[in-house]
Amino acid sequence: MSELIPVRGLSFYVEVEGEPQLPEVVFLHGFTGTSATWREVRDELQGKYRTIAIDLTGHGKTTVPDKPERYSMEEQIEDLEALFEQLKLDSFYLVGYSMGGRISLAYTVRYPKRVQALILESASPGLVDEQARTERRAADKALASKIMKRGIASFVDKWESIPLFESQKSLPEEKRQAIRNERLQQSATGLANSLLGIGTGSQESYWEALHSIQNPVLLLTGELDAKFVAIAQEMNDRSPAWRHIVVSGAGHAIHVEKPRLFATMIMEYLQDL
Numbered sequence: 001m002s003e004l005i006p007v008r009g010l011s012f013y014v015e016v017e018g019e020p021q022l023p024e025v026v027f028l029h030g031f032t033g034t035s036a037t038w039r040e041v042r043d044e045l046q047g048k049y050r051t052i053a054i055d056l057t058g059h060g061k062t063t064v065p066d067k068p069e070r071y072s073m074e075e076q077i078e079d080l081e082a083l084f085e086q087l088k089l090d091s092f093y094l095v096g097y098s099m100g101g102r103i104s105l106a107y108t109v110r111y112p113k114r115v116q117a118l119i120l121e122s123a124s125p126g127l128v129d130e131q132a133r134t135e136r137r138a139a140d141k142a143l144a145s146k147i148m149k150r151g152i153a154s155f156v157d158k159w160e161s162i163p164l165f166e167s168q169k170s171l172p173e174e175k176r177q178a179i180r181n182e183r184l185q186q187s188a189t190g191l192a193n194s195l196l197g198i199g200t201g202s203q204e205s206y207w208e209a210l211h212s213i214q215n216p217v218l219l220l221t222g223e224l225d226a227k228f229v230a231i232a233q234e235m236n237d238r239s240p241a242w243r244h245i246v247v248s249g250a251g252h253a254i255h256v257e258k259p260r261l262f263a264t265m266i267m268e269y270l271q272d273l
Contacts, residue, residue: 013061018050024092027053028100032183034060044263058190071197097121117216122228125206136201144192156183167251217242222250
């Protein structure tokens with residue numbers, strides 16, 4: 001089932017697959033992504049879990065608000081809570097990648113009782129240092145301006161070439177083209193406002209909130225993504241009950257580069273619980 005669901009003045013695109021009696025897993029994509037990014041992983045989970053993939057604000061087929069304020073972490077959290085209410089998702093496993101991981105973490109801090117377990121892929125709790133946050137906001141503002149002035153195609157050309165996605169260059173041409181097409185279909189306004197409203201420099205830091213999370217948490221990072229391996233290790237050091245797995249030969253987007261392994265790790269972790 002795929003449909004647009006009205007939530008707090010927006011329409012959220014949601015895909016749901018699987019029988020209602022199965023355990024439910026919610027997927028939140030990263031910046032420039034959509035629900036389509038989880039296709040291969042969700043295929044691997046068919047028959048075992050009911051999966052729900054959501055296009056986040058300003059991405060994919062979900063509404064593109066004109067004001068950056070509507071993309072803020074606080075708004076995203078309340079949108080998700082209202083959406084889960086409509087979908088009657090009382091308790092579920094939550095999987096978030098990169099930006100979607102930041103949102104998943106923030107949602108779990110605010111609404112812990114709904115989340116049976118949290119799986120964060122290449123995600124950060126934000127920036128603690130105010131100077132670093134100021135610099136990041138300035139960088140995101142400059143990038144947002146370029147997106148609006150030069151358009152999506154120019155932005156995607158640059159975005160694909162950043163070191164964070166270097167490991168994706170070894171993917172088959174067909175898959176790389178699919179990723180590129182997903183990015184090209186985005187709205188310039190949606191991406192620009194997402195950077196301004198919920199960029200790492202704009203959101204509050206959740207580092208001090210980590211100790212309050214009592215839910216089971218799995219941190220997944222790719223061996224080739226040294227920055228996020230270090231972030232996840234620091235998160236794990238602060239919360240020793242959590243589990244951190246470093247995936248060999250993978251970069252930032254493990255679910256894209258190694259979807260079958262990613263799905264297997266999810267299933268094994270949830271079965272262990």
